[in-house]
Amino acid sequence: MTKPSPQPSSPSSAPSPPSVPTRIRVGSAPDSWGVWFPDDPRQVPWQRFLDEVAGAGYEWIELGPYGYLPTDPAVLAEETARRGLRVSAGTVFTGLHHGSDVWDRTWGHVAENAALAQAMGAGHLVVIPSFWRDDRTGEVLEDPLLTAGQWRDLTRLTERLGREVRERYGLRIVVHPHADTHLDGEESVTRFLDATDPEAVSLCLDTGHYEYAGGDSVELIETYGERIGYLHLKQVDPAVLAEVVAEGMPFGPAVARGVMCEPPSGAPALEPVLAAARALDVDLFAIVEQDMYPCAPDVPYPIALRTRSFLRSCGV
Structure with missing residues (x-):
């Protein structure tokens, strides 16, 4: 049977954007499917995540x-390969400002993540500082400001972590400023960068979290470009963020309220960030993350399709 000829595009169809040479590789993450925990009945099964992230056009x-x-x-190699997916990074949470007493426990957690990331051919390990208040209940766990001694422990042990992860697993750590942690906005991030060795420590700039804390992603890239080793692409809803700040709301409830939103409807604008x-x-790497735990299982995939289309229009 003869296949029907393709139909011409309608006059209203938007042309594809011109091909722009880029060294930016775009991906997504379980976070964009509402996944925050290893096992949670409100999260989509991992098979569905892999099916849908591939179906949305991410590699x-x-x-x-x-x-x-x-x-x-x-x-995992079999499951990702048959969907045309590759792994860019693993993720760990650390509390290195607590000093050498937490090193062994931290390294055990880091090692299992790094070993899996290495086995999957990844080149990075995203390192997120621990929360100073519980991200769901809002319980204050410790002072939101570090002492001078805690800053020394944080920077010294993060450098050690970077060197040992590189030596043992061949991965580069990229430290991720995050809401409700001791590394969030411009003041803490630039202090951290100025105090750490560029050979050991790079930054994962999450555009949404940096905006959440009042930072300017474009300015950070232009000022500390040599330290930017990885990107998370994310936007905040300015109106919801204003409510969150006014109410002193912790990060988890803020996400449930919709503080992180689908691009391009929020801030910062991603076109100048990508430029x-x-x-x-x-x-x-520029990995899309739209925090939205918890969310209905049918919500993430349409957002992922639209977001991938938007990023193509940005030339990546």
């Missing part, structure tokens, strides 16, 4: 919380 993923995706490298990143002329 790169992060591992997400350790244990959500299969931790057997052979199983600044392209100007660095380095290989860089």
Whole structure:
């Protein structure tokens, strides 16, 4: 049987954007499917996440919380390969400002994540500082400001972490400023960068979290470009953020209220962020994360399709 000829595009169809050379590789993460925990009945099964992230047109993923995706490298390699997916990074939470007493416990957590990331061919490990208040209940766990001694521990041990992860697993750590942690906005991030060795420590700039804390992503890229080792693409809803700040709301309830929103409807505008990143002329991952835990299972995929289309219009 003869196949029907393709129909011409309608006059209202938008042309495809011109091809723009770029060294930015775009991906997504379990976070964009409402996944925050290794096991939670409100989260989509890992098989559905892999099916949908591939269906949305992404080729790169992060591992997400350790244990959500299969931790057997052979199983995970088979599941990702047959969907045309590759792994860019693993993710760990650390509390290194607490000093050497937490090193062994921290390293145990880091090592299992790094080993899986290495086995999957990833080149990065995203390191997120621990929360100073509970991200769901709002209970204050410790002072939101670090002492001078805690800053020394944070920077010294993060450098050690970077060197040991590189030596043992061949991965580069990228430290992720995050809402409700001691690294969030311009003051803490620039202090951290100025106090750490660029050979050991790079930054994962999450555009949404940096905006959440009042930072300017474009300015940070232009000022500290050599330290930007990885990007998370995310936007905040300015109106919801204003409510969150006014109410002193912790991060978890803020996400449930919708503080992180679908691009391009929020801030910062991602076009100038991506333009600044392209100007660095380095290989860089830009991983889409739209925090929305918890969410209905049918919500993430349409958003992922629209977001991937939007990013193509930005030239990546």
